[in-house]
Amino acid sequence: MNKTFDRIATLTFLAIGVLFMIESLRISKSAYGSVVGPNVFPFLLGLILVLLSIKLLFETMRYPSIRGEKQRLQYKKFWIIFISAILYAILLEPIGYVITTFLFLIIGFQTMEKGSIRKSIIIAACFSLGVYGLYVKMLQGTLPSWPIWLR
Known part of the structure; x- marks a missing residue:
């Protein structure tokens, strides 16, 4: 596991998740012929991405510090x-x-x-x-x- 890469990816996915949630609020609340509006699915995906990013951020803080050991991407x-x-x-x-x-x-x-x-x-x-x-x-x-x- 690469601690730096994981932290950068975490922050990137956190920002994308927040962006999904914010932008899904601009979508109309209902759709013709559908009980679930088109805004629900993107909002839930953004929420899941935010929660998983926060979990990964906490996990990267618990990584042991390994000096001099490079991992191949x-x-x-x-x-x-x-x-x-x-x-x-x-x-x-x-x-x-x-x-x-x-x-x-x-x-x-x-x-x-x-x-x-x-x-x-x-x-x-x-x-x-x-x-x-x-x-x-x-x-x-x-x-x-x-x-x-x-x-």
């Missing part, structure tokens, strides 16, 4: 996740939320820690289907639907 993993996130944003509308999120999570899980592909598939499927079911079916919000060939 993992550029390959960073670029895989970064390109996956860009593809996620591009493919979200045409492919739909469930499939795109499922694929993004599997790539992310396997990039961060190679392990059981079966475990990654189960967690990714439960998360993407669970969030879709909770948000679209129960809260009557809207997310990009399934692809045309699966409707």
Whole structure:
């Protein structure tokens, strides 16, 4: 763990989270045909990002001081996740939320820690289907639907 990098990332994500929360207050409170307004999801994401950033800030304060020991940054993993996130944003509308999120999570899980592909598939499927079911079916919000060939 790199203490300096973690602190910079923490402050960056904290600022982004606060910005999300502030800007989500400018979005209208309700949407036609939806019980949940379009401002709720960005506000909650910003709040989660702020809370996780504060947690990381406290954790970095407890890091032991290791002098002279440099850690190699993992550029390959960073670029895989970064390109996956860009593809996620591009493919979200045409492919739909469930499939795109499922694929993004599997790539992310396997990039961060190679392990059981079966475990990654189960967690990714439960998360993407669970969030879709909770948000679209129960809260009557809207997310990009399934692809045309699966409707």
